[in-house]
Amino acid sequence: xxxxxxxxxxxxxxxxxxxxxxxxFWRKFxxxxxxxxxxxxxxxxxxxxxxxxxxxxxxxxxxxxxxxLNNPPSWQHWFGVDPLGxxxxxxxxxxxxxxxxxxxxxxxxxxxVGTLLGLIAGYYEGWAGQLIMRFxxxxxxxxxxxxxxxxxxxLGNGMVNVVVAVAIFSIPTFARLVRGNVLSLKHLTxxxxxxxIGAPDWTIILRHILxxxxxxxxxxxxxxxxxxxxxxxxxxxxGMGAQPPTPEWGAMLNEARADMVTSPHVAIFxxxxxxxxxxxxxxxxxxxxxxxxxxxxxx
Amino acid sequence: xxxxxxxxxxxxxxxxxIVAVLVFLCVHLLPGDPARLAAGPDAPPETVELVRKDLGxxxxxxEQFLRFISGAVRGDFGKSIRTRRLVSAxxxxxxxxxxxxxxxxxxxxxxxxxxxGTVAAVWRNRWPDRIGMVFAISGISxxxxxLGMVLMEIFAVQLGWLPALxxxxxxxxxxxxxxxxxxxxxxxxxxxxxxxxxxLQEDYVRTARAKGLSEPVVVIKHALRxxxxxxxxxxxxxxGFLLGGSIVVEKVFNWPGMGRxxxxxxxxxxxxxxxxxxxxxxxxxxxxxxxxxLLYGFINPTIRYK
Numbered sequence: 352x353x354x355x356x357x358x359x360x361x362x363x364x365x366x367x368x369x370x371x372x373x374x375x376f377w378r379k380f381x382x383x384x385x386x387x388x389x390x391x392x393x394x395x396x397x398x399x400x401x402x403x404x405x406x407x408x409x410x411x412x413x414x415x416x417x418x419x420l421n422n423p424p425s426w427q428h429w430f431g432v433d434p435l436g437x438x439x440x441x442x443x444x445x446x447x448x449x450x451x452x453x454x455x456x457x458x459x460x461x462x463x464v465g466t467l468l469g470l471i472a473g474y475y476e477g478w479a480g481q482l483i484m485r486f487x488x489x490x491x492x493x494x495x496x497x498x499x500x501x502x503x504x505x506l507g508n509g510m511v512n513v514v515v516a517v518a519i520f521s522i523p524t525f526a527r528l529v530r531g532n533v534l535s536l537k538h539l540t541x542x543x544x545x546x547x548i549g550a551p552d553w554t555i556i557l558r559h560i561l562x563x564x565x566x567x568x569x570x571x572x573x574x575x576x577x578x579x580x581x582x583x584x585x586x587x588x589x590g591m592g593a594q595p596p597t598p599e600w601g602a603m604l605n606e607a608r609a610d611m612v613t614s615p616h617v618a619i620f621x622x623x624x625x626x627x628x629x630x631x632x633x634x635x636x637x638x639x640x641x642x643x644x645x646x647x648x649x650x
Numbered sequence: 651x652x653x654x655x656x657x658x659x660x661x662x663x664x665x666x667x668i669v670a671v672l673v674f675l676c677v678h679l680l681p682g683d684p685a686r687l688a689a690g691p692d693a694p695p696e697t698v699e700l701v702r703k704d705l706g707x708x709x710x711x712x713e714q715f716l717r718f719i720s721g722a723v724r725g726d727f728g729k730s731i732r733t734r735r736l737v738s739a740x741x742x743x744x745x746x747x748x749x750x751x752x753x754x755x756x757x758x759x760x761x762x763x764x765x766x767g768t769v770a771a772v773w774r775n776r777w778p779d780r781i782g783m784v785f786a787i788s789g790i791s792x793x794x795x796x797l798g799m800v801l802m803e804i805f806a807v808q809l810g811w812l813p814a815l816x817x818x819x820x821x822x823x824x825x826x827x828x829x830x831x832x833x834x835x836x837x838x839x840x841x842x843x844x845x846x847x848x849x850l851q852e853d854y855v856r857t858a859r860a861k862g863l864s865e866p867v868v869v870i871k872h873a874l875r876x877x878x879x880x881x882x883x884x885x886x887x888x889x890g891f892l893l894g895g896s897i898v899v900e901k902v903f904n905w906p907g908m909g910r911x912x913x914x915x916x917x918x919x920x921x922x923x924x925x926x927x928x929x930x931x932x933x934x935x936x937x938x939x940x941x942x943x944l945l946y947g948f949i950n951p952t953i954r955y956k
Contacts, residue, residue, distance in 0.1 A: 489668045494894035497912075497931050501672075504916045504924060505679045581793040585898050588795045589913050604796060608902075615803050622796035630791035637787070 379642035386638020392631040400448040407441035411598045414438060421614040431616040433607070439617065442598035443624050449599045450628065453510060454580035457517035462572050464518075465525025466564070470556050472526060473533025484530070487523030495520050496582055503591045510583075510599065513592040517579045528571055532564040566643040574636035577629040584625055600625050658940055669932050673925050674718050678711070687919050688731045718925075727926040732918045737926045740911060745930075748900070748907035751830065752892045754823055759831030760838055760885060767842025768877075772869055774847060782839060789836025794895050798829040798902035815904040826903045830895050834888045841884045846877040879946070886942030890935045 370378075381387065399406065409416075409428075415436040422432040430439035468487075472480040490498065502516035536542065537560060545555045584601030586592040593599030595606055600621045607618040678684075685702035686693075693701070702708050705728070706717055721727060727737035770782040805825060806814035813822050849855065850873055858872045859865075897909035904910075908927055915923035 485664075489665060489672075493669070493928075493932050494890035494935055496894035496897060497928060500897065500912065500916060501676065501924075501928055504919075505676060577791060584793055585795060588898065589901060590917065601793075601795070604799060608799070611799065611803060612807050615807070618799045618803065622800055625796055626788075626792050629793070630788065633787055633791050 376642050380638060383638045383641065386635055386641075389631045389634035389638065392627075393635055396447060396628060396631065397451065399444060400451045403444045403448045407438075407444050409438035409441045411437070411441045411445040412596045414441070421610070421617070423614070423616050430620040431614070433617050434610050434614065437596075439620050442603060443600070443620055446598045446600045446603065446621070446624065447628070449510065449593065449597070450580050450584060450625070453514050453517070453583040454576045454632075457514045457579050457583065458521055458572055458575045460514075460518035461521025461575070462525050462568060465522040466529045466561075466568055468522065469526040469529025470533055470561065470564075473530040474537060474552070474556055474560065476534075480530075483526060487526050490520065490523040493520075496585060499582055499586060500589070500591065503586060508591050508594065510587070510593045510597070513583050513586045516586070517582050520582075521575060521579065524575070525568065525571065528567055529564050532567055533560055536560050536563045570636060570640040570643055573632055573639055577632035577636070580625065580629055580632070655944070658943065662936055662940070665936065666933070670719060670722065670929065671715070673929050673932075674715055676921070676925060676928070684921055687921070722926075722929065728922040730915075730920055730923050732915070732920045732923070737922045740923060741908065741926055741930065744906060744908045744911045747905060748896055748909060751823065751826055751899070751905065751907060752889070752896055754827040755831035755834065755892055755896075756885075756889065758827065759835035759888075762831075763835040763838025764842050764881070766835070766839040767881075768846060768869070768874065770839065770843040771846030771850060771877075774843075779843075783843070786836040786839040786843075789832045790840075792832065793898075794829055794833065795898045795902050797832055798826070798899055801825050801829055802902070816906075822903075826899050826905055829902070830892060830899045833895065834892060837888060837891075838881065838884065842877065842881050845880045846873060849873045849877045852876075882942055882945055886939045889938045889942075893931055893935060 416428075416432055416438070417436050420432060420436050421434050422428060424431045428438050428440060430443060433439055433442070468483045472483040474480075493501070498520045499513070499516040502519060503512050506512040506515065542555060542559060545559055550559075583592060584599070584604075587599045587601030588605045590605060593602045595602060603621040604618055607621065610617055683698075685698050685705060685707050688705060689698045689701040706714055709717075725738050729735065730737050730740055733740065766782040766785065770779040773779050802814050802825060805812045812824055813819075814825070816822055855868060855873055858868045863872075896905075896907060897912060899905065900907045900909035901913060908930070911923060912927040912931075914920070915927065
């Protein structure tokens, strides 16, 4: 949203510091210890994902310990060994790389395309806007994962196609969100002022309306990554995404189904990995929303 | 009311037509020749041509589309490539297990979600709220297939209390519907809470308190009804989520439903089954959202249908 008003109603507020949007955000965000922890955890996950190849104690796909098949967690194998003799900890680390990349890329593509469509649909309400909104209504007529399954059925199995599918079904949500924002922003005085000095449409849209929509997009982006990681993992679980032996978390769980009774740790650790990762993104998203939404101020 | 219903039904037409076109085109977008798929990989070219004629795939695209639509309206989607049975028969036996699974999941998750959300809003920022919201955010973060496997491990494998696979008795419904409903319960709880928190600050709630009504009467009679309005919309959206979720949960629990039918069909490129189930899933989703819109009128008397 637009920068917070300079006049502060609270008498206790320091008069010498100017509140930039960033300072305001940080002031609210650091008061939420849980969100801070989640943010730190996400940071750690990203670092682990980037350096996974250097961190793994064993090769995720080509290491087989035939003397330790199905062994539970031990000092040598922190998360135990799977029925093929592979080290589960190493596989989870490499899997983090796949899941985070899939979640991030698909949401980024969905957010960029959706934001652009939303800007156009909100600014030009005529036939272009109508067309874009009809298109997103149709995408909404399918339950999310069904749409993804349909797209993967057409494109074929594989992680890249899963990312494409998840990106496509993120587009309409961002388009609607941004359009709603634009509709409320474009009648504000500062936009009118831009019109009156003869600024071209694209300058107004990109330099004056887009920044106003960014807070919502960032919050939604963070929350959406969690959902996308789940959807991508679900598709792999259904056998449509990453294929064995790729250590994608959903695919690992699918492989573990057969050995649930004898070696539960093979299923428990990938489950926990997905749960904690998605939880961190969701908690972080909640925290960002509470610190970026100007409506939630007084408490 | 009737006029509104008719208007809404007509409004559905364009969406339904586009969905039908997409589902129809899906056959032609699928990799591989559908006639070759139907005939089998070893069939000689003459047989493939015969099958092509038999399926009507040698006609022009608009002609095929008309045939598809007129068939679909009568519930005729042709024969499954995998089992050679009528698609309508396949779906008929798979429909009810999925219907009841989603129904029971929705029933428990909405009840529990509403209860948790209400309690959290009334005791806002105190321990019932915190516990409820920890449950809620965990619920939306635990993917259904992982939760299903963990529940199965605990209650079926370790404790042996409940059956793990299949859909024979009511006991079989417990674990899958718990798994499927968890995320919805969590979303409903979060949504009810935020809707309730806003309502509790309204003037009429203060008035109700000021005239000396007891807190339970204020919460249940004055606040709950108003808080329900946005919650009901959310319910409609969640049904779509459940329909989608059932696809995954059915695979975990080997449930003989529509979701597994679809997944198997995608695997085998069994396009008549894919078309019929995708169409049915979307139709269900659209109809449920319509019902939810109509439900509004009963909860919120200020809405007039025009």
